[in-house]
Amino acid sequence: METFNIFDRLLGENILSALVSVILPLVFLIIYALIAILGELKISAWIQERLGPMRTGPYGILQPLAEVIKLIQKEDIVPAGANRLLFNLAPFVIFAGSFAGFAVIPFTAAFVPAEINIGLFYVFAVGAFAVIGIVMGGWASNNKYSLLGAMRSASQMISYEIPGALVILSAAVLANSLDMQKISALQSGPFWNWFLFGGPGDWSKIWILPFTLLLSLIYMISSFAETNRTPFDIPEGESELVAGYHTEYSGMKFAMFFFAEYSNMFIVAAILTVIFLGGWNSPFGEFMNGFWWGLFWFILKAMFIVFIQIWLRWTLPRVRVDQLMYLGWKILLPFSLVCFIVISLYRIIY
Amino acid sequence: MKEYFKNVWTWFYTILIGMKVTLKHLFASKVTIQYPDERYPIPPIARNRLQLDPDLCNGCLQCSRICPVQCITVETLKVVPDDPERPMMGDGTPRKIWVPRYDIDFAKCCYCGLCTTVCPTEAIKHTTDFEYSSYTRDGLIYHFSAMTPEKVEEKKKLLAEWNAKQKALKEAAAKASSGVDKKES
Numbered sequence: 001m002e003t004f005n006i007f008d009r010l011l012g013e014n015i016l017s018a019l020v021s022v023i024l025p026l027v028f029l030i031i032y033a034l035i036a037i038l039g040e041l042k043i044s045a046w047i048q049e050r051l052g053p054m055r056t057g058p059y060g061i062l063q064p065l066a067e068v069i070k071l072i073q074k075e076d077i078v079p080a081g082a083n084r085l086l087f088n089l090a091p092f093v094i095f096a097g098s099f100a101g102f103a104v105i106p107f108t109a110a111f112v113p114a115e116i117n118i119g120l121f122y123v124f125a126v127g128a129f130a131v132i133g134i135v136m137g138g139w140a141s142n143n144k145y146s147l148l149g150a151m152r153s154a155s156q157m158i159s160y161e162i163p164g165a166l167v168i169l170s171a172a173v174l175a176n177s178l179d180m181q182k183i184s185a186l187q188s189g190p191f192w193n194w195f196l197f198g199g200p201g202d203w204s205k206i207w208i209l210p211f212t213l214l215l216s217l218i219y220m221i222s223s224f225a226e227t228n229r230t231p232f233d234i235p236e237g238e239s240e241l242v243a244g245y246h247t248e249y250s251g252m253k254f255a256m257f258f259f260a261e262y263s264n265m266f267i268v269a270a271i272l273t274v275i276f277l278g279g280w281n282s283p284f285g286e287f288m289n290g291f292w293w294g295l296f297w298f299i300l301k302a303m304f305i306v307f308i309q310i311w312l313r314w315t316l317p318r319v320r321v322d323q324l325m326y327l328g329w330k331i332l333l334p335f336s337l338v339c340f341i342v343i344s345l346y347r348i349i350y
Numbered sequence: 351m352k353e354y355f356k357n358v359w360t361w362f363y364t365i366l367i368g369m370k371v372t373l374k375h376l377f378a379s380k381v382t383i384q385y386p387d388e389r390y391p392i393p394p395i396a397r398n399r400l401q402l403d404p405d406l407c408n409g410c411l412q413c414s415r416i417c418p419v420q421c422i423t424v425e426t427l428k429v430v431p432d433d434p435e436r437p438m439m440g441d442g443t444p445r446k447i448w449v450p451r452y453d454i455d456f457a458k459c460c461y462c463g464l465c466t467t468v469c470p471t472e473a474i475k476h477t478t479d480f481e482y483s484s485y486t487r488d489g490l491i492y493h494f495s496a497m498t499p500e501k502v503e504e505k506k507k508l509l510a511e512w513n514a515k516q517k518a519l520k521e522a523a524a525k526a527s528s529g530v531d532k533k534e535s
Contacts, residue, residue, distance in 0.1 A: 047372045051382040315372040316365065331358055 021113040025102040033262045037064040040310050047314045071258075074251035081142035082248065090137030091249065091256035097129020098263040105270045106180045108280045108294035119180035120168055123271060127226060130264060131157045134228075134235060137257075138245035149244025152321060153228065153235035159328030160225035160232070166336040167219040170343045171275040174199050174212070184279025191283035196276040201350070208346045211339040216276040218336045220308075223268035225324070227261060230313035234321055269305035270298075277301045392478040397461045399479045400454055404496035405440035406473035409447035413465035413474055421458035422465060425451035427505055430512040441471070449495055450502040456482070456490040 010017070038053075041063060045052025053060030078087055104119035106112040116122060131153055138150020174195055175183040187194050196216050198205030225232040236244035246257045273279060278301075280294030288297075319327065383390055392398070409426040427448040429437060437445035465474050484490050497505075 043376065046376045046380070049375055049378055049381050051380050051384070054382075054384060311369065311372060311376075312365075315368045 021111075024111075025105070025107075025113055026099070028107075029099065029102065029259075029263055029266070032266055033259055034064040034068070036262045036265065036306060036310075037067065039307065040313075043307070043310045044314045047311075068255065071251060071255040074254075076251045076253065077248075079142055079248050083140040083142070086136050086140035087248075088253070090133050090140060091253045091260070092133075093136060094130050094133030094260040095256045095263070097126050097133060098260045098267060100126040100129065101267040102263075104180050105267070106184050106274060106279055107298055108291055109181075109185070110291050110294075112181055115179075115181060117177070117179045117182075120172060120178040120183070120271070120275070123180075123267065124165065124168055127264070127267065128157065128161065130226075130260065133260075134245045137249065141245070141248040143248050145241040145243075146245050146247045149235040149237070149241045149247070152237075152241075153245060155321075156225055156228075156232065156234055156324060159325055160222040160332070163218050163328065163332035163336040164222035164226065166333070166340050167215050167222070168271075168275065170215050170336070170340045171195060173340070173344055173347050174208075175275075176347075180274050180279070184274055184281065187278035188281050188289075190285040191278065194276060194278040194281075194283075196278075204346075204350050208343055211342045212276070214335060215339045215343075216272065218332050218339070219272055219276070220305075221327070221332060223272060224309065224312065225328070226268055227264045227309065229261075229265070229309055231316040231319055232324055233318055234324060237318060265306055265309055266302060269302040269309070272305050273298060273301040277305075392480070394478065395476075396478050396480075397463050397476045399456065399477050399482055400459065400465065400492075401475055401477045401479075402452055402454075402494035403440065403473045403475075404449060404452065404494055406471045407449050407452065408439060408445070408471055408473075409449045410470060412468040412470065416464045416468050418462060418464065419458045419460050421455045421460075423451065423453045423455075424449065427502070428509055429505075430508050432512070433505075433508065439471070440473075448497065448502075448505050450497050450505070452494040454492050454494065456492060457487050 038061060042052045042060075053063035056062040056066050078084060101123045103114040104112060104116060104123050106119075112119075134153045135150040138146040138148075138153070141147070171183065172178050175186050177183055177186075183195075186200060189200060191197070193200040195212055198209045198212050224230075228235050233244075235241075236246075241247070246254055249257060280298040282289040282293055282297055409424065411424055411426065414420075414422040414424045427450055429445055429448055437448075439445050461476075463476060466472075466476060482490075
């Protein structure tokens with residue numbers, strides 16, 4: 001399927017189409033965040049055999065809205081010893097970093113806010129912004145727990161970014177491109193053309209099939225670490241660090257951190273969807289394939305990954321710092337390196 | 351090396367087992383009872399709010415005496431024998447004592463149930479009602495007496511009259527007997 005930006009065609013390549021392309025992902029992000037918060041509340045409740053919120057609206061579906069209203073009402077507190085500038089800047093840096101990732105997410109064949117040819121590299125680069133924001137917020141709070149959380153976040157990043165980067169590198173080698181739209185377009189056809197199952201090609205791809213499966217798993221694990229969610233929520237660690245780097249934040253600034261976390265969840269899910277689950281392609285080849293179906297499939301796949309993130313959060317306890325280091329350096333890194341070498345060899349031979 | 355791969359596999363495999371367990375619970379039937387709409391059935395012997403049947407209470411004060419926190423306040427009045435009303439107890443026997451005041455302060459009550467065990471007529475009992483919270487502490491003081499203030503006044507007057515009459519009778523008898531004594535001596 002050919003790829004283009006539908007707004008450039010509708011409105012012409014001018015400032016208006018650019019504005020729409022920017023605002024649309026933000027609107028999507030807000031709606032998605034509300035749904036994801038509700039999903040988090042409901043899934044966590046159901047896993048614990050509770051009902052979850054039931055009073056706000058039918059079956060409690062308006063609960064996230066109520067929580068947003070509550071957060072807006074709250075007093076904005078800046079601690080006396082805090083560095084005001086950095087303290088106020090940090091939540092916006094985090095949110096800007098995660099929202100910048102949306103620039104290259106191909107929602108459908110006909111819509112990607114910014115079609116740049118190094119999309120995969122870009123999204124990985126701006127993803128690291130979150131850590132700057134976390135360290136900024138943790139340090140500026142003038143609180144030992146915040147600082148500890150921020151330091152842990154920085155050390156955690158080093159251990160997960162490298163296997164994550166190797167996975168992305170392998171995907172780039174497989175697809176011969178860093179362009180998210182091109183990678184998605186490559187995997188068109190039935191679901192066995194997805195890179196999860198070795199990508200498009202003849203039966204020779206059976207040699208790399210276990211390695212691509214392994215790579216998607218590795219990316220999944222490192223993406224959990226990237227979003228600071230429960231198996232790897234060491235920077236937040238409620239029982240150890242109060243709330244980690246956002247201990248001192250309240251009201252809207254805390255909401256920004258919260259929002260950025262959910263936004264990050266979607267970004268890593270979207271990357272996983274694009275590089276391994278065929279992006280906006282229908283799993284049934286030409287059946288149910290097209291512009292709107294592409295949107296549907298992309299969001300469905302990404303939301304499924306988000307669901308797995310929530311599911312895993314309510315399954316696993318937090319790992320210790322040294323366990324995360326062991327996982328990152330001694331398990332994920334060698335495994336991803338081996339996969340990368342095998343896939344590179346495969347690309348050379350075939 | 352073999353140990354390493356075994357460990358990695360074990361970690362991965364055990365996470366899958368954990369996820370299977372949580373998935374099972376995700377679709378299991380939920381245990382939440384949405385309280386004001388649905389209620390957990392309360393056993394009939396539950397010790398919740400006390401309820402007095404003023405018809406049965408004979409004013410023996412045993413409940414007030416046994417109460418470990420002194421939350422029961424009872425005042426009693428004797429029933430005069432020539433009461434025109436001829437009051438009856440709930441069980442059909444003639445009433446001997448009026449109970450003009452029977453207050454229980456539920457802010458103090460510890461729900462031990464001792465008052466119900468000592469009550470000879472089973473007038474005081476626990477109910478299954480537990481939703482009687484109040485905005486003030488005075489709202490938790492329950493007045494169980496069935497007598498109106500007018501009736502209490504009336505009965506007090508009757509008793510005072512009867513007492514006066516008895517006193518007069520006694521004095522007259524004493525005078526008479528002292529006169530007899532004098533004569534005899």
